[in-house]
Structure formats: structure tokens, C-alpha cells
Amino acid sequence: MSLQTSPHPAQVAPASAPFLDVRDLRVHFPTEDGIVKSVDGVSFTLEKGSTLGIVGESGSGKSVTSLALLGLHKGTRAQVSGEIRLEGRDLVALPEHDMRALRGRTVSMIFQDPLSALHPYFTVGAQIAEAYQVHHRVSKKEARDRAVEMLKRVGIPQPDRRAKDYPHQFSGGMRQRAMIAMSLVCDPALLIADEPTTALDVTVQAQILDLIRDLQEEFGSAVILITHDLGVVADIADDILVMYGGRRIEYGSVRDVLTRPEHPYTWGLLESMPHIGGDVERRLNPIAGSPPSLIDLPSGCAFHPRCTFKGWVPHGLCAAERPELLAVAGTDRHIAACHLTAETKREIRGRRAAQ
Amino acid sequence: MLRYLIRRLLAAAVILLVITVITFVIFYALPSNPALLACGKTCSPSRLAEIKHSLGLDQSFMTQFWEFFKGLFVGRDYGDQSLRVHCGAPCLGLSFQTDTPVLTTLLGDFPADLSLGLGAAVVFLVLGVGLGMVAAVRRGKAADKAAVGFALVGVSVQIYFIGLLLLFLFVDKWQILPASGYTPITQDPAAWFQGLILPWITLVIVYLAMYTRLTRSSMLEVFAEDYMRTARAKGLPARKVVLKHGLRAAITPIITIFGMDVGSLIGGSAVITESVFGINGIGKLAVDSVQNSDLPVILGTTLFAATFVVLANVVVDVVYGLVDPRVRLA
Known part of the structure; x- marks a missing residue:
């Protein structure tokens, strides 16, 4: 079997159907204190070769969403509903046995902290080879060669020698490269990167992001990048999904969302980010308060207790009614869920620009 | 690895020397004549x-x-x-009672402890790790509750109780087995086995409980590790995730305890089992020597047992190094 053969099953989807179509995804965890609604009605689509950035604070449901895409909630107490259509096939309804065949092969994942995500007792080469061997009928030697090849591809010097090293012998950046090599070893159609640079030095972060982008071009995979760093998303994503309290709060192309953010939470995320070349004296403006409880979300707009602009909305609507996701005028698929009217937002923008 | 081994052996020698001094001081200070x-x-x-x-x-x-x-x-x-x-x-000195070298007596009694300790240890390790893994995988389900409940019973009951119960049932009442005791394996393998089967079962029941619980908790801890999620994310079948990635990591604390248990068991710590089943082992020798104030024998058995515990620890360290590359390469 040639290493270049595409490993994806010939699942012919209707020409119009998106490669990945997530609809009304819900992941709920029943606990003694109540149901934790980690993901509560999330939808998005993604095409091959493009990148979606999912942004939000800790506890916004980003990682739980990604684990659902891998089917890793199967066999746990989590209740998953909605649809995850990958090339027309619904992963939510897929039995564990079939899902297992897709894991690592069609959908794979890069985890946040490569030191804890790699097994301390197996060599890096063996772990990558194992990921290949589980989906391909190849000899140990072939799998090993493939592992070395992948290590070389992600830019690890002396890959043949380094394959015999253990994770603790790698530097942080090299470990994440190895993790990426492992996740790409089966040439997946969908790659999920869960905060791939959070545990790394700033200098290494850019290298890793470049690597993911280069490899995406080379492999043509669809990429979901989970992060809390809008800067990272601006760099490499095509679309942005902003999550808050397990729900979508704003969704659209990078250009639309970053040049004309519609939700006060997205404004907050942007303002809490330092800008290179920005005024050094200017204070960063963090979002006040902390992420909401997923068992008992605030009424109405989940963000309203932390929102500085709720006073602009009359009749306490923010606390009373949950805003719908509405299309932003003049864009093609930019949507946001906020009670502020277009006029009010224009006024707020005008005032802020004047400051 | 060799340097690591030499370091461990040197440390073991120092420990033994310290134990020798301490035991001798106590021996010397004893108010007996x-x-x-x-x-x-x-x-x-x-x-x-x-x-x-x-x-x-x-x-x-x-x-x-x-x-x-x-x-x-x-x-x-x-x-x-x-x-x-x-x-x-x-x-190790001469026995006051028999005027024979203590070591000769010790070596004469040693095969009984070796058979008793090693035989039981192999069984309780394999069964305990197996049960513990089942309990961890089926956490909260019936199998887990059964294993935990069984473990609790095993910890609670005493050796002399189980031992006497087994003796009563198998030897007196049903007469399935001959009276227990130790026959050298070289003399009669069948009698060796028959005489030790009840002592083995007794030790297994008592130790199995601890190994089940230890494996269960160690395994559950490992299940929460990120690399277990990675193993699943690769598409590995659940069995392989647990047996390869899980067990490999969970086994290390078990090895440590196992080494010490085996060391002390064959060094004579199974004294209650020995006396319940009438096996003349080192434990019994130690008890007798205390009763007779046979100080050289007390000193000898203490040192002998200590040597096994210390040696077992060296073996554990070496195995640790083999299992955990972070230890070996440090």
C-alpha cells in the first residue's frame, strides 16, 4: 500500500453538502448539582482546505465541542445530541466501533499540552507508528519508517535518532511538532487543534502555527483551531466562531468578525488583546467578571451580567430575553446574538472612536 | 543503567550496615544474661x-x-x-540453644518461606491487578462494587480466622486435603503443593484485597491522564488503550509495593500463617528465639529479613528503571 493513498473512505456526499456540517450540537453532562450544558446548540460548517477558529474563554465549550467531533464522549455519561455531518455521515449517531475507525484517521486532534498528551513510557517514534499502524495493515518497520518520515516533515532534525527518544527528552516546541506529526500520520481530512500553542513559548508559537498552516496546504485538510487568542485566529483562520457559555454568540468570516465585530463580548476579547505597535501607555481592557456557570446560565443573554452596554438596551431586555442570532446587514453570513440595535452600535462605535 | 544499578547496590549495602549496627546495639542493650x-x-x-x-x-x-x-x-x-x-x-553467630550456626538454621527454614511467599505473591499479584483493572474499567457498576466489597472483606478478616476456617473445612470436615505443613519440593512435589495450598489461599485472600484496591485507584488515576485521551483519539480499541497505555503507567506503584511485600514475605513476615498451618519457617524461628531469649537467632532472623527487604527494593528500583524511561535516563 502506497503511503500516498488517500485513507478516507469513499463516502460520496451530495455536491452541495459542506464537508463538515455541525447542526444544533448539544453536549450535556448530568451531575448531582444539575445538568452541565457545556455545549448548547452549536452549529457551523467547514469546507476542506479551510480553517475555522473557535474562540472563547475557558469553559465556553470549545474543547467539549472538539471532543464531540472525535466522538470521545461515547461511552461516557455525556449526553450528545444534534448532528455532526462529516462528508454526509452523522458522527453523533455513529456507533463506537465505526467512530473508532475514523478517529485518528479521518478526524484527528492536536492537544494543548504535548507533555501530558504524549505517553511518558513510550518513545515518540513508537507512539506515532502506533497511530499509523492502528489504521493501516503495515509491518512494524513500515510504520516506524512512516513515523520517521512524519517527524522529518514537521521539521524535527535527525528524525531517525529522535524517534527513539522519549517525550521528556524533547523540548516543548519539538514535542508539539511530534504531536502534530502523530495527528497527521494518517493524513486526516479534519484536523482539530485544541489550543496548540498555549503551553509553548511565544517564540515557538508562531513556528507551530506556520507549521499547521503549511501542512494544511500540503494535506488539504479542514482545520478547526480552538483558541482564546484572537490574534492567532486572525493569522490563520477563514471563519470565526465566538462561543460563550456553550452557545454561539457571533459567527462569520474572519474579515467580517474582526473588522466589524457585532457582539460586545467579541469587542471585549479584541480589547483585552495587546497590539504590537499599539500605544504602550494604553491599558488593556479585560472583560470584567468571570465565565458563567454552565449549570445555571444567566437568564436572557448569558453575557448580560458582564456586559458594559446592557444599559443601552431598553426595558432590561438583556436579562429577560435570549437574543437570537441575526444576520448582520451587508454581509454574507455574519451572524451575532445581541439585543443592541444597529443604530445603537453605530453610536457606540462613534463614541469610542472619538475617545 | 549499569551506573544506576551500582548506585542502588551501594545504597543497599549502606542500609544493611546501618541495620546491622542498630540490631546489634539493641541486642547488646537487652537486659538479659x-x-x-x-x-x-x-x-x-x-x-x-x-x-x-x-x-x-x-x-x-x-x-x-x-x-x-x-x-x-x-x-x-x-x-x-x-x-x-x-x-x-x-x-551470624551461634544459637545459644543448639550451638549451631544461626545461618544454617535460617537456610534450613528458608525454602518453606520461599515457597509460601513466592507462590502466594504470584497469585495475588496476577489476580489483584486483574480484578483491580476490571473494577476500574467498570467503575460504579456491579463488577466494581463486587471487587471493592470483596477487597473490604479481605482487608477486614484476620489470617488466623481465614486460616483456621480453611483448615476446618478442607482438612477436618471435608477431608479433601491432608494436614497442612511443609514438605520440601525436592522430596515430594505433590505433598509440597498439597501442604501449601491452604496457606497460599489464606495469604492470597489477605493480600489480594490490597492489590485490587491499589490497582483500581492507580488505574483510575491514569485514566484521567491526557495521554489516555490521546490513545483513544488515535483510534486505538478500548482494550488496547487500557491494557497497553493504561496498565503500563498504572503498574509502577504496584511494583513498588509488590517488591516490598515479596521481600518481607520470604524474609519471614508470614509468621501468623506459618504458625496457623504448622510450617516451620523463619517467622516461627524468630518467635521461638524471642521466647527463648536466643539472642543470636533474633539478631540473625532480623538481619536475614532485612536483607530480603533491601534486596527486593533494589530489584524494584531496577524494574522501575526498565519501566519508566524518565528514571532510567535521569
Whole structure:
């Protein structure tokens, strides 16, 4: 079997159907204190070769969403509903046995902290080879060669020698490269990167992001990048999904969302980010308060207790009614869920620009 | 790896030396008069002095220790020309009771403990790790509750209770097995097995509980690790995730405890089991020697047991190094 053969099953989807179509995804965890609604009605689509950035604070449901895409909630107490259509096939309804065949092969994942995500007792080469061997009928030697090849591809010097090293012998950046090599070893159609640079030095972060982008071009995979760093998303994503309290709060192309953010939470995320070349004296403006409880979300707009602009909305609507996701005028698929009217937002923008 | 091993062995030697000193000091400080004990009922002052001299008890503490310590390496002669007893290296002294070298007695009793300890250890390790894994995988389900409940019973009941119950049922009531005891395997393998089967079961019930619980908790801890999620995310089947990635990581703390248990079991710590089943092992020897104030034997059994525990620890360290590359390459 040639290493270049595409490993994806010939699942012919209707020409119009998106490669990945997530609809009304819900992941709920029943606990003694109540149901934790980690993901509560999330939808998005993604095409091959493009990148979606999912942004939000800790506890916004980003990682739980990604684990659902891998089917890793199967066999746990989590209740998953909605649809995850990958090339027309619904992963939510897929039995564990079939899902297992897709894991690592069609959908794979890069985890946040490569030191804890790699097994301390197996060599890096063996772990990558194992990921290949589980989906391909190849000899140990072939799998090993493939592992070395992948290590070389992600830019690890002396890959043949380094394959015999253990994770603790790698530097942080090299470990994440190895993790990426492992996740790409089966040439997946969908790659999920869960905060791939959070545990790394700033200098290494850019290298890793470049690597993911280069490899995406080379492999043509669809990429979901989970992060809390809008800067990272601006760099490499095509679309942005902003999550808050397990729900979508704003969704659209990078250009639309970053040049004309519609939700006060997205404004907050942007303002809490330092800008290179920005005024050094200017204070960063963090979002006040902390992420909401997923068992008992605030009424109405989940963000309203932390929102500085709720006073602009009359009749306490923010606390009373949950805003719908509405299309932003003049864009093609930019949507946001906020009670502020277009006029009010224009006024707020005008005032802020004047400051 | 070799340097690591040498380091461990040196540390073990130091520990043994310290134990020797401590045991000897306690021995020396004991308020008993061994010469008087050895002298018997018809004792005269001159006879007593003679015995004292032949046992070396009339010398200073340092001299006595030095003689003892030297004896460990080059052997030692006791008594005068007429009734001279040679005690070959490593000499642990002569029994006051029997005038035979302590080591000879120890080595005579050792096969019983080796058979008892090792036999039981293999079974409780395999069963305990197996049960613990099942309990961890089926956490909260019936199998887990059964295993945990069984473990609780095993921890709670006492060896003499289980032992006597087993003896009553299998030997007296149903008469399936002959009276237990130790027969050397070289003499009659079938009798060796039959005589040890009840002691093994007893030890297994008591130790199995601990190993089940230990494996269960260690396994559950490992299940929460990120690399277990990675293993699943690769598409590995659940069985392989648990048996390869899980067990490999969860087994390390179990190895540590197992090494110490085996060391102390074959070093004579199964004394209650020995006495319930009438096995003449090192544990029983130690108890008898305490009752008889046979100080060289007390000293000898203590050192002998300590040696096994220390050696078991060296073995554990080496196995640890083999299992965990972070230890080996550190």
C-alpha cells in the first residue's frame, strides 16, 4: 500500500453538502448539582482546505465541542445530541466501533499540552507508528519508517535518532511538532487543534502555527483551531466562531468578525488583546467578571451580567430575553446574538472612536 | 543503567550496615544474661564465667561488634580447642540453644518461606491487578462494587480466622486435603503443593484485597491522564488503550509495593500463617528465639529479613528503571 493513498473512505456526499456540517450540537453532562450544558446548540460548517477558529474563554465549550467531533464522549455519561455531518455521515449517531475507525484517521486532534498528551513510557517514534499502524495493515518497520518520515516533515532534525527518544527528552516546541506529526500520520481530512500553542513559548508559537498552516496546504485538510487568542485566529483562520457559555454568540468570516465585530463580548476579547505597535501607555481592557456557570446560565443573554452596554438596551431586555442570532446587514453570513440595535452600535462605535 | 544499578547496590549495602549496627546495639542493650541461660540449672560461677568467655560476652561492646562484623565476612570460631565450633562466613553467630550456626538454621527454614511467599505473591499479584483493572474499567457498576466489597472483606478478616476456617473445612470436615505443613519440593512435589495450598489461599485472600484496591485507584488515576485521551483519539480499541497505555503507567506503584511485600514475605513476615498451618519457617524461628531469649537467632532472623527487604527494593528500583524511561535516563 502506497503511503500516498488517500485513507478516507469513499463516502460520496451530495455536491452541495459542506464537508463538515455541525447542526444544533448539544453536549450535556448530568451531575448531582444539575445538568452541565457545556455545549448548547452549536452549529457551523467547514469546507476542506479551510480553517475555522473557535474562540472563547475557558469553559465556553470549545474543547467539549472538539471532543464531540472525535466522538470521545461515547461511552461516557455525556449526553450528545444534534448532528455532526462529516462528508454526509452523522458522527453523533455513529456507533463506537465505526467512530473508532475514523478517529485518528479521518478526524484527528492536536492537544494543548504535548507533555501530558504524549505517553511518558513510550518513545515518540513508537507512539506515532502506533497511530499509523492502528489504521493501516503495515509491518512494524513500515510504520516506524512512516513515523520517521512524519517527524522529518514537521521539521524535527535527525528524525531517525529522535524517534527513539522519549517525550521528556524533547523540548516543548519539538514535542508539539511530534504531536502534530502523530495527528497527521494518517493524513486526516479534519484536523482539530485544541489550543496548540498555549503551553509553548511565544517564540515557538508562531513556528507551530506556520507549521499547521503549511501542512494544511500540503494535506488539504479542514482545520478547526480552538483558541482564546484572537490574534492567532486572525493569522490563520477563514471563519470565526465566538462561543460563550456553550452557545454561539457571533459567527462569520474572519474579515467580517474582526473588522466589524457585532457582539460586545467579541469587542471585549479584541480589547483585552495587546497590539504590537499599539500605544504602550494604553491599558488593556479585560472583560470584567468571570465565565458563567454552565449549570445555571444567566437568564436572557448569558453575557448580560458582564456586559458594559446592557444599559443601552431598553426595558432590561438583556436579562429577560435570549437574543437570537441575526444576520448582520451587508454581509454574507455574519451572524451575532445581541439585543443592541444597529443604530445603537453605530453610536457606540462613534463614541469610542472619538475617545 | 549499569551506573544506576551500582548506585542502588551501594545504597543497599549502606542500609544493611546501618541495620546491622542498630540490631546489634539493641541486642547488646537487652537486659538479659545469655550466659546464664546457656548454663542451665546446675550452674556454678566458674562455669558461668567459662561460658561468658567462650561466647565472647566478657569483652567490650566494640570488640564484640567487631568480632561479629568480621564474622560476617570471614567466619568465626567459638570456644576453646576442646569444644571448638566453627561458624563459616557469613557468620551470624551461634544459637545459644543448639550451638549451631544461626545461618544454617535460617537456610534450613528458608525454602518453606520461599515457597509460601513466592507462590502466594504470584497469585495475588496476577489476580489483584486483574480484578483491580476490571473494577476500574467498570467503575460504579456491579463488577466494581463486587471487587471493592470483596477487597473490604479481605482487608477486614484476620489470617488466623481465614486460616483456621480453611483448615476446618478442607482438612477436618471435608477431608479433601491432608494436614497442612511443609514438605520440601525436592522430596515430594505433590505433598509440597498439597501442604501449601491452604496457606497460599489464606495469604492470597489477605493480600489480594490490597492489590485490587491499589490497582483500581492507580488505574483510575491514569485514566484521567491526557495521554489516555490521546490513545483513544488515535483510534486505538478500548482494550488496547487500557491494557497497553493504561496498565503500563498504572503498574509502577504496584511494583513498588509488590517488591516490598515479596521481600518481607520470604524474609519471614508470614509468621501468623506459618504458625496457623504448622510450617516451620523463619517467622516461627524468630518467635521461638524471642521466647527463648536466643539472642543470636533474633539478631540473625532480623538481619536475614532485612536483607530480603533491601534486596527486593533494589530489584524494584531496577524494574522501575526498565519501566519508566524518565528514571532510567535521569
